[in-house]
Amino acid sequence: MIEELEIILETTSKILQKHVNHSLRQNIVSENTDILNLWNEIEKNGLPKISVKEKFGGYEIPFFSILPLIKIVNNHGTPLPLSETILSNYILSESDINAPNGIVTFATNTKNLQIKNNMISGEILSVPYLNLTKNLLIVHEFNNVKKAILIDEINGEIIHKKNFLAEPRYDIKVENLNIAEMKPIKNNIDFNFLGAILRSAQMIGAMEKVVDLSINYCSERKQFGRTLSKFQAIQHQISEMAVELSASSAALLTITELGLGEKNSNDTAILKIRAGFAAGKIIAISHQVHGAIGFTKEYELSYFTRNLNSWRNDFGNESFWEEFLGKRFLEKNNKNLWEYLT
């Protein structure tokens, strides 16, 4: 399986290298044939269903093992919701629902959801890339049962959010919308945890790119007669980025290796805190060392930093997970801290 994954990672890198460029990122609409071509290429290689069970036509590689793929996809700044689709399809498959072909996006939040006669009403919030698909996964708890709900045709009031951040996001208000499939979710699938892990892996992929962009830019740009990289003040700032990134990557590797058991959910919290904090530092420093060019739309840094800003707020920000972690230790435990940590 490891060999299989290696091949997939290599193939994916090649596809993305060929298709993704910065102008593609500025025209994320379903009419853009380049966007469609890229998606077709991705689908042809089975990436959207990489963690889907074989009986549903997937590769059945565990979700935690494919986090390196999520990193690569976002390191290339791929302007398609492949990461969202992979997670949605994994949750559908684990809930015994046959995932549809094409892009599947998810709702990060909901409000006043109600279900009657296999129809859903309420507000579905902050859905990424809804302009590219009709397939939507909603995870919601009704009467103490968590359910995976698949919608494959959306009508209702769709509001394109202004969204200062990168990818398109939408809020939808629906009334008696048909549900394509709805099944209870397994206990071990927690959407908020998986979402936090997904966003962290995406952030780390993007942060690696941002650090590389900063190193390259500072090695070429000259001021006061020498390249910026020769200034100690610049060197130290970039080192700080690298340090923060390495800590986040270490936290991600823990999840890749251990997965998400009840015991390891602390690791999810640690990952999202670490990645979110690092993103804050890295956004600020990368823009600082780039100067004005980094603040333009045509230079690619902003695509990555905008996404970082968006993802660090999804599925709980640092404070949310810090409280989770602190509460868990203080309330449910009489052990002293060291015993708890070890």
Next chain:
Amino acid sequence: MSKFNFPFIKETNELSNLRKEVREFITTCINNNEITQSPDAWVFSADPSFSKKLGSKGWLGMSFPKEYGGHQRTALERYVVTEELLSSGAPVAAHWIADRQSGSQILRYGNEKQKSSIIPRITAGECFFAIGMSEPDSGSDLASVKTKATKTKNGWKLEGRKIWSTGAHLAHYMIVLARTSPASEKNRHEGLSQFLVDLSLPNVKITGIPDMTGQRHFNETLFDNVELSDDSLLGEEGKGWKQVVGELALERSGPERFLSHFTLLDSFINEFRNSLIHSGTKIVGKLISEIQTLRRMSFSVASMLQNGESPETQAAFVKELGNKFEKMMIETLREFSNIVPLHEWPNQLQNLFEDATLRIPSNSLRGGTTEIMKGIIARQLGLR
């Protein structure tokens, strides 16, 4: 920027059992009033009799080969033992440097006589070391050291001054970095050598320098034409720089870079658990996330050392993050005094807190400053 990986290493059951065994031993020592606990214990809290006990338990020189009295255990086992000692604030300063870096340095570069005469004593907790790197005019700029060793008929003559030599007043030996030939114009790192110096030799003068808290651990060590035997040279003449860089990797990546003040945090949480549940979950969560990430990274470096790699850069990452964490931790506790005013903290906790506040500036100086760490990282990123 994906070249600095910290592979995930799992703590096996064997390691967890060892952890438990060490913890029980320390608890017994504390309960019997055999040892005192203190913050920054690895720097100044020396207790030779405790070091000897650890030696007889087999917890010193753990990874050293059996033929030299070592235990041939893994760097990961050593890591677990050091974590337990540090988190409890046990008095480990006497043997710390010998066990952490000097012993490994001798095993790696030393000749047979050096190894067989010294390593068994380190392992037994009977032989202590001090670091001989900094000088009055050479701090961060280590390659500028002026201490000089000149070849004589029977060996070497050592002349110069080392400073900030923590624990030299209790130590038996110092590994001294000295110039054996002038630096070449192209490369200042040439012409340096390391020497294994017996501190009881004539013309070695050790003078204490109280630190700003009043504690004695710093020293100035004067070598006033000290006669060294021929086999005092450690490793190869002229290769001192390469050797010292490897020694620093051992020095920088360990858990003392983030657990120096753990006893303070532990007492703080035990004291204020109820207030923290209401108004401090977030700060506790933040601290937990930092410590766990650092432990995870430091453990990973231990496994790199175990595999014979040279994780100098990864060690700099751990040290830099660890230093930042400790400063942040003390600042976080200080801000909590908004909830429970400092003067209402129990006396012992107030003392711990004030002591840590005073000591904390040294954490990003010792073992290489923040600026040096960032410089090392920048070089690896191709910026220098």
